[in-house]
Amino acid sequence: MDDGGISMSLTLITPILRIFDVAKAKDHYLGFLGFDLDWEHRFTDNSPLYCQISKDDCILHLSEHHGDGCPGSFIRIKSTDLGGYCATLKSQGYRYYNPSIQEMPWGTNDMSITDPFGNRLIFWEDTPKT
Numbered sequence: 001m002d003d004g005g006i007s008m009s010l011t012l013i014t015p016i017l018r019i020f021d022v023a024k025a026k027d028h029y030l031g032f033l034g035f036d037l038d039w040e041h042r043f044t045d046n047s048p049l050y051c052q053i054s055k056d057d058c059i060l061h062l063s064e065h066h067g068d069g070c071p072g073s074f075i076r077i078k079s080t081d082l083g084g085y086c087a088t089l090k091s092q093g094y095r096y097y098n099p100s101i102q103e104m105p106w107g108t109n110d111m112s113i114t115d116p117f118g119n120r121l122i123f124w125e126d127t128p129k130t
Contacts, residue, residue: 014052016061017119018069022049024116025062029053032094033113033121035060072118079111079123086111103127 019025029035035053042049048064058077063069079085082101089099101111104127111123 012057012059014059014061015073015075016063016069017073017075017115017117018071019049019062019064019115019117020071021116022064028096028115029060029062032089032092032097034088069119072120074120074122076122076124079125082109082111082123082125085123089113 026037030037030053033055035055035058038052038054038059040049040051048066050061050063050065050068053060053062060075061068086099086101089097096116097113099111099113101109104110104124107127108124109127112120113123114120
């Protein structure tokens with residue numbers, strides 16, 4: 001395909017997920033899933049939160065701002081050692097989620113986690129070849 005001489009290239013994406021409760025978001029993403037809080041921003045003390053969290057190379061933005069993301073979004077996050085991550089999550093005894101891995105017919109293992117705001121994170125890895 002002719003790109004018209006454009007030299008731009010695409011790299012990583014940073015999804016913005018809508019949240020409605022900072023304490024629940026931190027409990028879920030930082031406490032349960034093991035993400036780190038990179039930074040937070042509010043225009044004033046009483047303004048909605050916008051923040052960045054990360055785990056390894058995965059970066060997500062969480063926002064309380066109306067119009068930033070749509071509740072109920074799905075994102076797929078390519079992973080390694082999904083079985084180990086699932087075991088770590090299960091060992092926490094988190095009261096709101098009991099994760100499991102499902103082998104998908106298109107050749108991936110998926111672990112789907114829904115956050116308290118209806119956003120679904122699907123951690124996936126290629127199914128090992130036998």
